[in-house]
Amino acid sequence: MMDYAERYDQWQTLPQVFFAKAKELGEKPLFWARHYDAWQPVSWAQASADVSALSRGLRALGVKPGDRVVLVSENRPEWGIADLAIMSAGALTVPAYTTNTVEDHSHILTDSGAEIAIVSSARLAERLLPAASALPAVKTIVALEAPAGTASGVEIINWHDLITQGREQPDDTRATVDAQARTDTACLIYTSGTGGNPKGVMLSHGAILCNCMGAYHLFKDGNLLDLDKDVFLSFLPLSHSYEHTAGLHFPISIGAEVYYAEGIDRLAANMADVKPTIMTAVPRLYETMHQRIVSGVDRKGGLSAKLFHKTVALGIKRYEKGPRGLNLWERLQNAVLDKLVRAKVAQRFGGRLKAFVSGGAPLNYDIGVFFLSLGV
Numbered sequence: 001m002m003d004y005a006e007r008y009d010q011w012q013t014l015p016q017v018f019f020a021k022a023k024e025l026g027e028k029p030l031f032w033a034r035h036y037d038a039w040q041p042v043s044w045a046q047a048s049a050d051v052s053a054l055s056r057g058l059r060a061l062g063v064k065p066g067d068r069v070v071l072v073s074e075n076r077p078e079w080g081i082a083d084l085a086i087m088s089a090g091a092l093t094v095p096a097y098t099t100n101t102v103e104d105h106s107h108i109l110t111d112s113g114a115e116i117a118i119v120s121s122a123r124l125a126e127r128l129l130p131a132a133s134a135l136p137a138v139k140t141i142v143a144l145e146a147p148a149g150t151a152s153g154v155e156i157i158n159w160h161d162l163i164t165q166g167r168e169q170p171d172d173t174r175a176t177v178d179a180q181a182r183t184d185t186a187c188l189i190y191t192s193g194t195g196g197n198p199k200g201v202m203l204s205h206g207a208i209l210c211n212c213m214g215a216y217h218l219f220k221d222g223n224l225l226d227l228d229k230d231v232f233l234s235f236l237p238l239s240h241s242y243e244h245t246a247g248l249h250f251p252i253s254i255g256a257e258v259y260y261a262e263g264i265d266r267l268a269a270n271m272a273d274v275k276p277t278i279m280t281a282v283p284r285l286y287e288t289m290h291q292r293i294v295s296g297v298d299r300k301g302g303l304s305a306k307l308f309h310k311t312v313a314l315g316i317k318r319y320e321k322g323p324r325g326l327n328l329w330e331r332l333q334n335a336v337l338d339k340l341v342r343a344k345v346a347q348r349f350g351g352r353l354k355a356f357v358s359g360g361a362p363l364n365y366d367i368g369v370f371f372l373s374l375g376v
Helices: 004-010 014-025 046-061 077-088 102-112 122-133 159-167 172-177 205-221 241-253 263-275 283-300 302-321 328-348 365-373
Strands: 029-035 036-044 068-072 091-096 115-119 138-142 155-158 185-191 198-206 233-235 257-260 278-281 355-358
Touching: 004 014, 004 205, 004 355, 014 046, 014 077, 014 172, 014 205, 014 241, 029 046, 029 077, 036 046, 046 077, 046 159, 046 172, 068 077, 068 102, 068 122, 077 091, 077 172, 077 185, 077 241, 091 102, 102 185, 102 198, 115 122, 122 138, 155 159, 185 205, 185 241, 198 205, 205 241, 233 241, 233 263, 241 257, 241 278, 263 328, 278 283, 283 302, 283 365, 302 328, 302 365
Parallel strands: 029 257, 068 091, 068 115, 091 185, 115 138, 138 155, 233 257, 233 278, 278 355
Antiparallel strands: 029 036, 185 198
16 A cells, blocks of 8 residues: 555645545535634535636636736635636636735736736725736636726626636546646745845745645654644635645645634634644744733732743753653652643643644744643
């Protein structure tokens, strides 16, 4: 039987990964989003059908291999569906931040050469439409919600209507996907990391698959992986290359479920509710959480504060000096604090968290060992 890691070498493109996992997992949930005070699932089978139909709809609009399609959306199931549909058509996804201004959108649309853009909400369309209408090259906007305004010279098509139209086209999506190569560009992600106007970084299917394989080995070697059963909670922008890989395509490659947080202000409540097994974050979030946790503990004071700080001190000592770095009395104290403090901390993170990944920038050592000392 083939080792699972070998699949990363055999898969040629990200849509190929997705369709393979969708065939295996069928009606199991893939994406989750909260609507009307309840988490609503999108199954692998439903996502697969929508990706295929949307891809055919885009091709019916004239999208060809190598074309660029801008995607403006907050984190939600439709983000991943759009991304995979664009790539399934052989085109390149060009993600845009939800914070982009009209000028930002204008630059990305112009620089990428995109003729089509997908936008999720009327609010986000308010800044996309003026940019699109000022550019003769932009022909079509696909909208999940009807925009409040119009864009001169730009056709606005409803997302659901395009999926319906796509279903009426010949079902040749898999053939289109199988014709693509590992070296083909999957996405064009704009970053201002070098200063000046944002520049589009070309990421191939193979590059992203290589990152996914590296993550697979890292989690597998640490006994942190439960294939087809892990649960991710996504809240970092999918328009960033970090979350695009670590929060979308890596979970897809291991058959995980992905919940989309309602926002940073609801993150703690969502973690307790969803009970994720794996999460990704940036150092700034760890710094903010550290500050809030320590401030809250010190404000409360008393015995609970003393127990908390003792837990941190013993946890750091154990991490830095190894299990034998604690004497017998400290080991006994540490075991008691596992139940009194660390168990409560674990529940705040949902109770099942195996890995809380930091990326995108260096994590301060003291912040890292603080969370490790608490069992996170």
